[in-house]
Amino acid sequence: MKLKFKSLWSWIWFLIGTLYFILPLYATLDFSLRMERDTIGFKAYRVAFADPKFVETFARSNILAVITIIVSIILIVPTAYWVRLRLPQARRIVEFITLLPFVIPAIILVFGMIRVFSTPVRIPFTDIILIQPLTTLIVNKFHLGTYILIVAGYMILALPYMYRAVDTGMRTVDVRTLTEASQSLGANGFTIMWHVILPNIRASLLSGALLTYAIVVGEVVLASFLGLDTFGPYLFLLGQHRAYEPSALTFVAFLLTWAAMGIIQLVSGEQGQTAGAH
Amino acid sequence: MAYLSISNVSKQFGDTTVVDNFNLDIEKGEFVSFLGPSGCGKTTTLRMVAGFEIPTTGQIMLDGSDITDVAPNQRNVGMIFQSYALFPNMTVAQNIAFGLRVRKETDDMVKQRVQEMIALIHLEEHANKYPFQLSGGQQQRVSLARALAIHPQVLLLDEPLSALDAKIRVSLRAEIRSIQKSLGITAIFVTHDQEEALSISDRVVVMNVGEMEQVGTPFEIYNFPKTSFVANFVGSLNTSKATVVDPAGGILDMNGIRVHSESGVQGKKKGDVVMVAIRPERFSFSWEGKKENVTEGTVENITFLGSVVRVQLLIGGIKFNMDTFNRPSLTLPKIGEKCEVTFSSKAVLILDD
Numbered sequence A: 001m002k003l004k005f006k007s008l009w010s011w012i013w014f015l016i017g018t019l020y021f022i023l024p025l026y027a028t029l030d031f032s033l034r035m036e037r038d039t040i041g042f043k044a045y046r047v048a049f050a051d052p053k054f055v056e057t058f059a060r061s062n063i064l065a066v067i068t069i070i071v072s073i074i075l076i077v078p079t080a081y082w083v084r085l086r087l088p089q090a091r092r093i094v095e096f097i098t099l100l101p102f103v104i105p106a107i108i109l110v111f112g113m114i115r116v117f118s119t120p121v122r123i124p125f126t127d128i129i130l131i132q133p134l135t136t137l138i139v140n141k142f143h144l145g146t147y148i149l150i151v152a153g154y155m156i157l158a159l160p161y162m163y164r165a166v167d168t169g170m171r172t173v174d175v176r177t178l179t180e181a182s183q184s185l186g187a188n189g190f191t192i193m194w195h196v197i198l199p200n201i202r203a204s205l206l207s208g209a210l211l212t213y214a215i216v217v218g219e220v221v222l223a224s225f226l227g228l229d230t231f232g233p234y235l236f237l238l239g240q241h242r243a244y245e246p247s248a249l250t251f252v253a254f255l256l257t258w259a260a261m262g263i264i265q266l267v268s269g270e271q272g273q274t275a276g277a278h
Numbered sequence B: 001m002a003y004l005s006i007s008n009v010s011k012q013f014g015d016t017t018v019v020d021n022f023n024l025d026i027e028k029g030e031f032v033s034f035l036g037p038s039g040c041g042k043t044t045t046l047r048m049v050a051g052f053e054i055p056t057t058g059q060i061m062l063d064g065s066d067i068t069d070v071a072p073n074q075r076n077v078g079m080i081f082q083s084y085a086l087f088p089n090m091t092v093a094q095n096i097a098f099g100l101r102v103r104k105e106t107d108d109m110v111k112q113r114v115q116e117m118i119a120l121i122h123l124e125e126h127a128n129k130y131p132f133q134l135s136g137g138q139q140q141r142v143s144l145a146r147a148l149a150i151h152p153q154v155l156l157l158d159e160p161l162s163a164l165d166a167k168i169r170v171s172l173r174a175e176i177r178s179i180q181k182s183l184g185i186t187a188i189f190v191t192h193d194q195e196e197a198l199s200i201s202d203r204v205v206v207m208n209v210g211e212m213e214q215v216g217t218p219f220e221i222y223n224f225p226k227t228s229f230v231a232n233f234v235g236s237l238n239t240s241k242a243t244v245v246d247p248a249g250g251i252l253d254m255n256g257i258r259v260h261s262e263s264g265v266q267g268k269k270k271g272d273v274v275m276v277a278i279r280p281e282r283f284s285f286s287w288e289g290k291k292e293n294v295t296e297g298t299v300e301n302i303t304f305l306g307s308v309v310r311v312q313l314l315i316g317g318i319k320f321n322m323d324t325f326n327r328p329s330l331t332l333p334k335i336g337e338k339c340e341v342t343f344s345s346k347a348v349l350i351l352d353d
């Protein structure tokens, strides 16, 4: 009797929680479908997708996301591997560092970056410039320096998710013992990384990548302060001038994020069952 | 010159010495076990042979060449882990083929060798399964096949059976031993289970806090333990202090009881105090036939342990365990009764310390 009562309460709380998340989403969806008076339709979506500015910024954000993911993986996988294998005593420090982006707001990060990288490096007490500021690095009118800066910033923002995903993956397959087993069979570092470690942390890499994607595509602060036209600032601006289209795009962004989550669930579930069968 | 020779090897982690002056020569085809309690340095010693740890001092020679500082992937050494360490993303066949592929063997050669190995461990129907689809015992057999596929010079096994349940443990250890014998491969087997070590090894190295206590055949280790540590760790044992009465005649005084020992008390003087040990199964009731030593004891407790019955006796104020075979014709004294027990002078071991 008591148990039933308890489970009834859990269900009520669960329902309240669900409503809290679903209602705003439903309202957004409902609103986005009412661009035309008195009918339900996808006009807001058509208009939003037809805007060349949307296509441009969305494509730019996607490219940035892909680059961020690739560079993050290249940096984080060997780092996490090395820490697990050779520097277990450094684990706490590294974990602390990876958590910093949670504590330091993006606005502080971007101001710090601008301060450091948009001023030249001089020889102390002179005006002789040693290194030109990164933000002035422009190739064929393309602001390469600024893009490098924003990718670096995104990597920092995504660091907690990526590092944790990779590290958890490495813990579940016990990379240390697998490495030793491969070494005793004669494998070199490259073979171990490519044929043993990477295939076994595939699911973790994917979940880290998708989380990074979700962060980069919706990011506003870094992009607007570095003056880059990406999807985040575009959506923000659109929200100030238009009514229905931002709702449509927000809903689409939600769907994308959920799809990403779904893929993570699916792949990690499958990994658990088949341990990454070919 | 021995096939594998570990000379004066010590290993320190920071300030702590984990392996202290380890010396062992192993002949080709020999099966040697490292036996000792947790933390005594068995794994560390094995890992130095594998190349995962570099000795702080000392030298390891394998088949005439110095491998002390050679990288693990440059040694031809097979390693078996307690956790199997199979590659989860590869099938049984792919796991076994791994070392051969690394060595860039031809496809035909790899295929043939993998088949041979799968036949050796009797897993023909499981060749295309993934590790998670196999039982622990099957996984460990795959890891054995994977290690043997590359024709290693030495096979190193670090508690390979500890994660398995008792029945499989016994059958798999017999399988490991028979494969090792038929291939004539040199093997080092780490365990903290004395029965395991005694049952499958040619020789056993008993270790205690980084030092070798005794090296010998299972027979020697069990019947002639040199130190009280070995005596206590291997089998169960009764130990007691005794005073030397007559060094030449091997007469000792054990709390007022005269005891005759055949093993050497030569090095000792009259009045020296020594440690003596008697295995429980060396006692018998004197109505079954008297031996050199006869004494009276009080029965404190009787426990049935399946095939043996353990009788706890108080002899001269000291507790002794006596084991006797459990057979239907056995007549036992009652608890609290006095009875006469006997043991031979060979049964009385004098320990070094």
Ligand SMILES: Nc1ncnc2c1ncn2[C@@H]1O[C@H](COP(=O)(O)OP(=O)(O)OP(=O)(O)O)[C@@H](O)[C@H]1O
Pocket (backbone or CB within 6 Å): B013, B018, B036, B037, B038, B039, B040, B041, B042, B043, B044, B045, B192
């Ligand atoms: N990398 C290391 N750094 C510091 N100390 C270590 C290291 N590896 C092992 N030790 C220490 O060395 C000692 C011996 O360890 P080892 O693993 O060789 O013991 P073992 O005999 O295999 O024990 P077990 O039966 O528990 O496996 C232990 O006290 C352990 O804490």
Ligand SMILES: [Mg+2]
Pocket (backbone or CB within 6 Å): B042, B043, B044, B158
């Ligand atoms: Mg160990």
